[in-house]
Each structure stands twice: as C-alpha cells, then as structure tokens.
Amino acid sequence: MCSYVTVTADVAGSAKGPDGWFSTTSVAVYFDHPYHAAYDHTLNIDFTDASRGPSARVAVELSAESARELIRCMETALEAAGAAVLP
Amino acid sequence: MTLRDEAMSAANVMLVGHQGDAINGYQATPTGAGPFPGVVVIHHMPGWDSATKEITRNFAAHGYNAICPNLYYREGPEDDPDDAAARARANGGVPDDRLVGDVSGAIAALRVLPTSNGKVGVIGYCSGGRQSFLVAISLPVDAAVDCYGAFVSGSAPEGFPLKVTPLIDRTESLGCPLLGLFGLEDQFPSPEQVDELEQALIAHGKTYEFHRYENAGHAFFSPNRTSFRPEAALDGWQRIFSWFETYLTPSEA
Numbered sequence: 001m002c003s004y005v006t007v008t009a010d011v012a013g014s015a016k017g018p019d020g021w022f023s024t025t026s027v028a029v030y031f032d033h034p035y036h037a038a039y040d041h042t043l044n045i046d047f048t049d050a051s052r053g054p055s056a057r058v059a060v061e062l063s064a065e066s067a068r069e070l071i072r073c074m075e076t077a078l079e080a081a082g083a084a085v086l087p
Numbered sequence: 088m089t090l091r092d093e094a095m096s097a098a099n100v101m102l103v104g105h106q107g108d109a110i111n112g113y114q115a116t117p118t119g120a121g122p123f124p125g126v127v128v129i130h131h132m133p134g135w136d137s138a139t140k141e142i143t144r145n146f147a148a149h150g151y152n153a154i155c156p157n158l159y160y161r162e163g164p165e166d167d168p169d170d171a172a173a174r175a176r177a178n179g180g181v182p183d184d185r186l187v188g189d190v191s192g193a194i195a196a197l198r199v200l201p202t203s204n205g206k207v208g209v210i211g212y213c214s215g216g217r218q219s220f221l222v223a224i225s226l227p228v229d230a231a232v233d234c235y236g237a238f239v240s241g242s243a244p245e246g247f248p249l250k251v252t253p254l255i256d257r258t259e260s261l262g263c264p265l266l267g268l269f270g271l272e273d274q275f276p277s278p279e280q281v282d283e284l285e286q287a288l289i290a291h292g293k294t295y296e297f298h299r300y301e302n303a304g305h306a307f308f309s310p311n312r313t314s315f316r317p318e319a320a321l322d323g324w325q326r327i328f329s330w331f332e333t334y335l336t337p338s339e340a
Contacts, residue, residue, distance in 0.1 A: 004132075004214070004238075004250045006176050028177040033213070033306070035133050035169045040306065040314045046173045054163035054170035 006030045015047040015058040022056050025049050034061035043067035094118040095147040097140075102156055102196050105188020110160035112193055113140045115147035121202030124335035127193045127228075128155040129186075129211030129218045131306075134172030135159060138311050139212075149328055151335075152200050156193040158186065180250055186218050187225045194226065206335040208263075210327065211236065213306060217254065224260040230334035232266045232327055235273055235305055240287070241280035258287040264294040266330040268323045270303035270316070298326055 007029045015024040024047040034042040042061040049056045062070060078086065097115040104110035113135070117123055126146045130139040135157040146153035158181050163171030175181060194207050208230035211219035216236020223231035233239065240255040265288065269281045276284075281297065288295045300307065300319035307316040308323060 004180060008177055030176065033133050038313055040312060054166040054174040057170050057173055059173065
C-alpha cells in the first residue's frame with residue numbers, strides 16, 4: 001500500500017549528498033514503498049534542506065528490522081555520550 | 088490481421104496541467120498513421136519512475152498513444168524523479184484537484200494528437216489506482232482501470248492520519264466502464280473494501296469488471312519489486328488490453 005503518512009521534523013546538522021556537504025534543516029520519515037531497496041515496504045528517511053532544492057537530499061531506505069536497529073544504535077550512542085557531552 | 092511491429096517514438100513532452108501550470112510528461116506513441124486510442128498512465132507514489140515509463144512504452148507497443156504525466160513536476164522540474172517525489176511527499180502529497188487538472192491536460196494532449204481516434208482511457212497503480220477512479224468520476228474518459236488503489240472505499244484504521252478521502256460516495260458520478268484488478272492478500276485495499284466498492288458499482292448500475300488474484304498482494308504488477316506475481320500480472324495485462332480494446336476502439340459500423 002501507499003501509506004500516505006509522512007512524519008516530518010526540523011533538524012539541525014549536516015548531511016553529505018552527491019554535491020557534497022550541506023546543512024540539513026528537515027527530516028521526513030515514512031514507511032512506504034521504497035524507490036530502490038528490494039522490499040515491499042521500507043522505513044524511508046530523507047534529510048533535506050528545502051532552501052537548496054529537492055536534490056539536496058540524503059535518502060535511506062531500511063527494512064523495518066534495520067530501522068529498529070538504527071533507533072537502538074542512536075539511543076545507545078546518545079546514552080553512552082553521557083551528560084557531560086550532551087547539551 | 089496485420090502484425091504489429093511495435094515501433095514507437097518516446098520522449099518527454101510539455102503539458103498544460105492544473106490551473107494552466109506547465110508540467111511535463113513521458114509520451115510514447117506507435118509509429119504509423121493510426122488511428123490509435125489514448126491512455127493516460129498515472130504513476131504510483133514513489134514517482135515518475137523508470138518502471139512506470141516502461142508501462143507507458145508497453146501501451147505504445149500495443150498500439151496506444153500513451154502519456155504518463157509527471158505529477159511531481161512542480162516539486163522538482165530539473166531534479167531526479169525520486170528527489171521530486173520526496174519533496175512532494177514532504178509537502179503533503181498531491182491534492183485531488185491538482186491531480187484531476189494535470190490528468191485533464193494529459194487527456195487533452197492525447198486527443199489532439201493527429202493519430203488519435205478520439206478515445207482516451209486512464210490507468211493507475213497503487214495510489215494511482217485511486218487516482219484513476221478519481222479521474223473516472225471527475226472527467227469525461229472512455230474507460231478506466233484501477234490497479235489495487237487503496238482508499239477508494241473503506242476507512243483508515245484508527246489512529247491512521249489519512250491524507251486522502253475515500254471516493255466511494257461519488258460512485259454515482261462514474262462516467263465510464265471500470266476494470267479493477269486486486270490481490271486477495273492485499274490489505275489496502277482489503278478484499279472487504281474491494282467488495283464494498285463492487286456493491287456500490289452494482290447499486291448504481293455501473294459497467295465494471297473486477298478480478299481478484301490469489302497468492303497476490305499489493306503491487307503484483309511491479310516486476311522490479313518482491314511483490315511481483317507473474318501469474319497475476321500476466322493475466323492482468325491481458326485483462327487490461329482486452330478492456331481498452333473493447334472500450335477505446337470504435338467498432339466498425
């Protein structure tokens with residue numbers, strides 16, 4: 001199915017696309033048909049900078065299991081950093 | 088019967104879309120004098136991709152003038168189709184009125200082709216299946232095909248922030264014969280939702296034909312996806328060409 005559901009958020013950081021690094025201002029996350037990955041559905045993440053046009057995009061398409069693993073890794077890394085490093 | 092040589096021309100063309108906006112589309116036309124029926128191919132949510140353009144060429148190979156309008160042209164006219172699709176998605180998707188306006192432009196472009204026989208059908212896959220039904224209840228077309236379009240009937244699961252509106256309440260406005268092709272293992276649309284749409288078509292006396300395939304779920308036509316089911320796809324393509332031949336090729340008087 002096409003889920004039609006897209007979750008977006010403002011983010012601050014940088015991403016590296018085909019034209020090099022850019023400041024990313026937005027992230028869009030959706031579980032839907034991938035463009036490239038060999039799955040019926042994937043967890044898709046787009047890091048973009050709207051001011052630079054659609055091609056300023058870093059995209060990933062992950063299996064549901066991989067997406068959950070990514071969440072676990074990010075949370076573990078943030079916890080490991082500790083209060084001394086985190087703002 | 089003359090053997091078709093499947094020769095064609097295919098290229099991007101400019102179209103007049105919703106509210107006079109310029110959009111582009113991928114056009115594939117058979118060589119020869121015609122007359123040929125026309126088909127508008129509505130791409131799925133991942134965008135104006137290679138697979139949908141291959142479908143467009145397949146119609147030309149079978150003797151149809153075909154155009155696949157780029158529904159995301161506004162979001163990225165010079166960008167890769169997948170980047171434009173991502174931008175369209177982040178912007179909330181394609182509103183129904185814009186879709187109808189853009190497809191109307193593609194229909195007009197097909198009808199003015201010198202090889203046109205005046206007849207135009209519409210077909211869409213996945214989200215395009217719903218949009219094909221939307222076109223068929225909104226614009227004068229001669230035949231329509233809905234390939235597993237979700238949210239024509241039924242309602243969204245609880246907590247599901249659906250951005251589109253079911254269309255079943257407008258079934259009375261359906262102005263052309265409708266072919267529906269569905270997988271019995273699909274949940275969007277579910278077999279029950281397909282049944283619900285069929286009941287509405289019966290209630291309003293519409294000309295339709297539905298085929299439901301076992302061992303097939305969503306997107307069984309897509310040869311580049313794991314959902315591909317060759318048995319369903321092969322039969323489905325035969326049904327599609329039979330449908331369009333019946334309703335887009337005027338019988339000889």
